[in-house]
Amino acid sequence: MVSSGDEIETLxxxxxxxxxxxxxxxxxxxxxxxxxxxxxxxQLAGLMGHVAENARxxxxxxxxxxxxICPICEDPARATGEICVVTDVADLWAMERGRxxxxxxxxxxxxxxxxxxxxxxxxxxxxxxxxxxxxNITEVILALSATVEGQTTAHYIAEALAAxxxxxxxxxxxxxxxxELDYLDDGTIAAALRARRRF
Numbered sequence: 399m400v401s402s403g404d405e406i407e408t409l410x411x412x413x414x415x416x417x418x419x420x421x422x423x424x425x426x427x428x429x430x431x432x433x434x435x436x437x438x439x440x441q442l443a444g445l446m447g448h449v450a451e452n453a454r455x456x457x458x459x460x461x462x463x464x465x466x467i468c469p470i471c472e473d474p475a476r477a478t479g480e481i482c483v484v485t486d487v488a489d490l491w492a493m494e495r496g497r498x499x500x501x502x503x504x505x506x507x508x509x510x511x512x513x514x515x516x517x518x519x520x521x522x523x524x525x526x527x528x529x530x531x532x533x534n535i536t537e538v539i540l541a542l543s544a545t546v547e548g549q550t551t552a553h554y555i556a557e558a559l560a561a562x563x564x565x566x567x568x569x570x571x572x573x574x575x576x577x578e579l580d581y582l583d584d585g586t587i588a589a590a591l592r593a594r595r596r597f
Contacts, residue, residue: 460505462487476502479536509547530562537565
């Protein structure tokens with residue numbers, strides 16, 4: 399049987415493996431939860447158990463939800479004819495935080511990568527093509543990373559969608575709001591210059 403001290407150390411080590419947490423942060427969080435075990439720790443344990451049992455991918459877009467279809471896909475007001483393609487669920491949630499896009503999403507589940515042996519058949523590209531016809535999509539917005547993998551994926555999708563008749567667009571890249579040129583890398587400055595627009 400594992401002793402209480404070993405269980406606590408195991409919990410700390412497990413939490414330290416979570417993204418954004420290291421051993422020191424995990425130790426602080428575990429100590430905080432132990433002090434608040436009657437309220438926060440019990441509630442957190444219950445919620446984690448419930449989510450572990452009920453969380454699943456939305457059958458339409460690939461978002462994480464507690465039902466077969468996520469609230470975004472079920473919302474009739476989101477049927478705008480626009481679909482925003484993102485790499486993963488974290489990107490979808492980031493777009494939603496900005497509240498700038500009111501259409502629907504499609505989560506690819508990764509990017510094309512020869513190094514990691516991820517090909518088109520490993521991503522949700524066929525489902526995207528099916529959705530364009532089924533949902534009368536007129537514009538596909540590729541909100542993919544400005545990395546080699548992200549841009550390779552974007553070019554592949556743009557070619558795959560050429561026959562659908564939908565307009566394929568990408569997010570603008572360049573100088574962020576509040577950014578100073580002196581602090582930007584050369585690639586960002588070059589992208590901003592290419593994407594310049596009339597005042």
